[in-house]
Amino acid sequence: MKITITKNIKLNPVQILALGFALVIFTGAILLTLPISSSNGTSTNFIDSLFTSTSAVCVTGLVTVDTGTHWSYFGKTVIMFLIEIGGLGFMSFATLFALLLGKKITLKERLVLQEAMNTFNIQGLVKMAKYVLVFTFSVQIIGALLLSTQFIPDYGLGKGIYFSIFHAVSGFCNAGFDLIGNFSSLTSYAENPVIILTIASLIAIGGLGFSVWLEIYNYRGLKKLSLHARVAILMTISLIVGGAILMFLFEFNNPGTMKNMSFKGKILSSIFASVTPRTAGFNSISTADMSMAGRFLTIILMFIGGSPGSTAGGIKTTTAAILLMTIVSIIKGREDTEISKKKIPKDLVYKAFALSTLALTLVIGVTMILSITEVGASFEYILYEVTSAFGTVGITLGLTTKLSFIGKILIILTMYCGRVGPMTVILALANKKSNSSIKYPEDKILVG
Template structure:
């Protein structure tokens, strides 16, 4: 009798892999040794924290610095690193250390995990990803350790420096400052603000862009993907910083009491962190509604594809914006940097955006039912933050009901794994139609 080999395609394996890492992390956080009170977290809170860490989100139901022992904090940090790199990238690292051969199936999984266009050169890319990650986190950790040593003992400063470097490069936003204050005490500190902003931005560019920049000295050219990511990142960051500066200039609860340097640094960091880090130097609950709405938009967009960040991705935004501009101008071809964008890419961008909007709208509606008594913008902010794996919160997260926490857990998971990956994982592979229907016309607008 012929045996059927159990086999899963790459999208399903990626989804199951992330789920397995989260479950292991949750079980570790329930251990008594993980928390300061020696009782461990309840399973739902442990699952929430493990999901937030693995999905590099940063939403927390308990304060990280006040609740966990060093063991618990290191579990969270490990989940952040695995989640940021992707569990397949991490597994490949272990295979390379053990000298094992990377099979064709593993290469296919890696291609999906790092959003590479083909399996050619994917192992070399993974090696560079590991190198880039180590160098950037090391540099950030050293700078932050030196700065924190002015405020705390050297051993604690080194631990804090590297924890926050790893957390922010992976766009997780977990912090050890205590009392849910994040980095608000460093709002006007250029060393902390600029270093962490650089870590967040580099993590959000994506490893493909980093690799392109690394090879630029030899190739003297950047791929279309890298150009779109870099230019869109600069436009969104600079534009958002200017608007936030204007929106908050007269807000006595945020930047109004600060020096001009503090105002600029506070505005810059608030423009960078929704892309999708979760750390904050300004109190989120005290921001003006204009800034909160702009932050929601930035959280939904996210950062670059193949990065440590979430959201629909800035390449998706760029493709859709180019398609709209093409229609307005009455042109046929959608063009970015003198390159035609194929219809499949446009439809994929539209699909990701619509699925993302559906998730955010649905989660916002459910939270308004399960956790009544808050302003509507708090539900929308929380839902978008979870979907974009950002981690910013107006204070709703610790107050969530059991059902609310479950909903946010599922939203963070969907946001990290990706709406399109989940859609592919639960549906059959696309098949070419055997026949075509006659064309029909519908009035639009």
């Protein structure tokens, strides 16, 4: 299906989606360069504005200038809107405005919406878009109310309410932007259960996927959750619980992170350190002071990310599940990938392997280039930064502010590819089905 933009230019839904994100990013960058956007009333250079806008739209959280101190309230509000648009997808907002204006959603627009929301078909898409927006704003309002009980006493009524709204949006959209200042993220609230658990819950809810929450909401009517929902939920719980246990073991006696905390603080920080890499970017302990094992575990969690059709990035939990169960099936001598006594179609298995390979290739390629351009930076810091950018996480070991011009450009492109690239490539390839009846002879290659 082609969507005609002009008589000579035809774009398919996937291309429109990619261009739409790019347009939002450049619009945000221009707004952030304006003097009104900075706290000191001067223009911010375009590369830092572009970096911040890309990070916001791609719901990453990596920043070259401190969000809390560099930007004015106008600039912070622009960032918050960019996060909301990037997290939910610009097509969701376009649908909302079309409905408010009483316009009919055409088939072409539904096709783009289908790509944006990563669903199997176009039936009920408009209804689902409405649900996504209502669900999102409802969860964010509840989150902001809970956060306000802590931020208002600390910052006053007006600033406390603004901080609550901003962090609720940033948390639910898995963006990781914070207004605390001085690149400290939430380290000053490491032992505050309301702040830590509220934001951790917002991250987990936003990263589970809208289609999964819709199934949970309609659970009694459906009687049984779909395989997709069950896999997404099981993988999410497993990664959070497993990650928290390992983080607790790795950082328990680390003087740079948890050693001097109370037992409650260690539990909260372990949970938070397990949730945020998938893929929010907040941190309640110093990432630079984490143990080597803790850093490596964080890289793994960042690469996997959240679930499909959510505000999170990474290769996604369901992709990781398919890869894992394919390996299990091979070990058992089965021809097909099986999950919960269900056969997974081979085209989905191929997509999972292709997506993972593309993602790994991107991370390795950018890491190799940055190893040349970022003189003095260690391999660990670079790999951590690139994985964080690809997974649209936003956690850093401190390299972001030290990036060269070329380094900033590469991380910008990595954040963009992490948000729309691999998904776009896979969907584009999946939409091209060969009609050729030619069948080639089978042959073998030694493996392993």
